[in-house]
Amino acid sequence: MRPQTVSIVKAVLLTALLLPLLQLAWQVFQTVQGSGDGLGANPIERLTHRTGELALYCLLLSLAATPLRILTGRAVVMRFRRMVGLVSFSYAVLHFGIYILDRSLTEEGFTLREVGKDIAKRPYITIGTLAFVMLLLLAVTSTNGMIRRLGRSWQTLHRLVYPAALLAVIHFAWLVKAGLVKPLSLGAVLLVLLAIRVPSWLRPAPKKGKAAVAKSQAPE
Numbered sequence: 001m002r003p004q005t006v007s008i009v010k011a012v013l014l015t016a017l018l019l020p021l022l023q024l025a026w027q028v029f030q031t032v033q034g035s036g037d038g039l040g041a042n043p044i045e046r047l048t049h050r051t052g053e054l055a056l057y058c059l060l061l062s063l064a065a066t067p068l069r070i071l072t073g074r075a076v077v078m079r080f081r082r083m084v085g086l087v088s089f090s091y092a093v094l095h096f097g098i099y100i101l102d103r104s105l106t107e108e109g110f111t112l113r114e115v116g117k118d119i120a121k122r123p124y125i126t127i128g129t130l131a132f133v134m135l136l137l138l139a140v141t142s143t144n145g146m147i148r149r150l151g152r153s154w155q156t157l158h159r160l161v162y163p164a165a166l167l168a169v170i171h172f173a174w175l176v177k178a179g180l181v182k183p184l185s186l187g188a189v190l191l192v193l194l195a196i197r198v199p200s201w202l203r204p205a206p207k208k209g210k211a212a213v214a215k216s217q218a219p220e
């Protein structure tokens with residue numbers, strides 16, 4: 001695929017992944033203006049759920065790059081993985097931010113100390129936070145500079161995406177009050193995306209020098 005085409009596909013993909021955010025922003029604007037109730041009776045809860053779901057959907061989409069490469073033989077799909085991963089992280093940051101906002105609005109004298117207590121107290125929040133910390137690590141080490149600097153350990157570090165996705169699915173399944181269908185279906189998607197990788201995990205990796213390692217890891 002020509003570099004120009006890759007850039008166009010990236011721009012279209014990024015727009016598609018951010019459209020839900022635009023819709024949420026519009027619904028927030030309408031709710032604040034009192035001119036619409038797109039966020040329903042409990043806007044904060046709706047925003048928490050929606051941003052959490054979008055973070056998880058984008059995480060699974062970024063995990064679909066390697067299976068797509070394995071199944072199609074088209075390595076170009078890897079060129080979109082980092083961007084999709086960073087969009088997932090951005091939605092997770094929003095999700096965490098709305099959670100903090102929610103707690104600070106609902107609890108008198110709410111402090112960050114309370115966040116810590118809440119994270120420790122409620123297991124599904126603990127698990128969500130673990131997933132978040134892993135996504136944070138992946139995001140801050142996703143630059144070309146970090147890939148070159150970390151060399152072989154970059155690939156090891158970025159395997160954290162697997163437990164992060166698993167924890168996010170468990171977080172979702174643990175907290176839903178009604179209907180496990182959605183978290184379990186997302187869990188099934190995750191298992192399929194991981195299962196497609198197993199043969200390549202079992203195949204011994206070809207010996208490569210440091211430069212070749214950095215080159216093979218650079219998503220772009």
Ligand code: HEM
Nearest residue numbers: 048049052053055056092096099128129131132168172175
């Ligand atoms: C920073 C740590 C996190 C905190 C404090 C947190 C907190 C929450 C809270 C309070 C809810 C709503 C619970 C309820 O309705 O009672 C929720 C739902 C959810 N969170 Fe998180 N979360 C975190 C990280 C994550 C991450 C990293 C992901 C995905 C990558 C995620 C995905 C979800 C999903 C999918 C839902 C359920 C949405 C629904 O019910 O439709 N969360 N989270």
